[in-house]
Amino acid sequence: MSNNDIKQSLKLYIVLSRANKAINEVTNQFFQDHGLNPTEFAVLELLHHKGRQPLQQIGNKILLASGSITYVIDKLEKRGYLERVSCPSDRRVTFAEITEAGTEFMKELFPEHEENLHELLSVLTPEEKDTAIELLKKLGLSIKDLSY
Amino acid sequence: MSNNDIKQSLKLYIVLSRANKAINEVTNQFFQDHGLNPTEFAVLELLHHKGRQPLQQIGNKILLASGSITYVIDKLEKRGYLERVSCPSDRRVTFAEITEAGTEFMKELFPEHEENLHELLSVLTPEEKDTAIELLKKLGLSIKDLSY
DNA sequence: TATTGTTATACTCTATAACTATA
DNA sequence: TATAGTTATAGAGTATAACAATA
Structure with missing residues (x-):
């Protein structure tokens, strides 16, 4: 493997990191403008799209x-975006369930989030996006596999 | 703009985030194995490749x-990887300069970092990497422009 | 007056460990 | 015994504001 191949990989890493960072700066600011940090948005997004979840599973999915998790769920519950619901069949388990207020909030927030992203990515044509999706998907899956 | 275009952009965002996260999990572990966090590695890399820098400018470049910055530089100085050097022409300014020990450390660490990355990215052919570099570079630059 | 870097302080987020209650 | 969630505690990393030295 040549030195040029190494440098090419480093270059790809740098441009990937920078693109990701540039996007995150915008989305994190958007979350913050709405009183959320990225973790809190991730929890609300999960509950909004996948329905109520045991706290444990939320922790597994967002690696917390x-x-x-108790800390994050407390904060969102205090703001009225979700509530704790006891599981009747296993009394050790508590679900987090998004509230009406939380649903309204996400119905407003999520499409705006999507449009922000769409605008941020608008320099690429749909064909270029498909190419990028294919390559990045292959990359992400491959790295996950390597980790095991 | 169609709903499908929006969903395509969301998809690209997701695969980009995941690929980035997968890489960072590996590189951050690598940094940690060598007693550094990502910020500290970024400072050492800057000093190693670009020479000594006023503390203020380091803060600007890595957004701190x-x-x-005083806190981070203190930690690296205590480990002997850099030292503070007064600027003779402007006595308000202090440079951070990498030491011999810091240089040796980076001469060992950086090639290993590059090889780790190369291995992580090995699922893509050189041609695919070039395509990805081109698209991500265009994307990153465009977003930076949009922010101003 | 403005700028550089330091100090002191506080805050946010996360992890860990001990605990309670269930299973 | 094992699991789910809470509590208490600690730590890392960052930001802010007040400050001293210098321009």
């Missing part, structure tokens, strides 16, 4: 320890 | 407030 149980004590940290 | 002046009080936080």
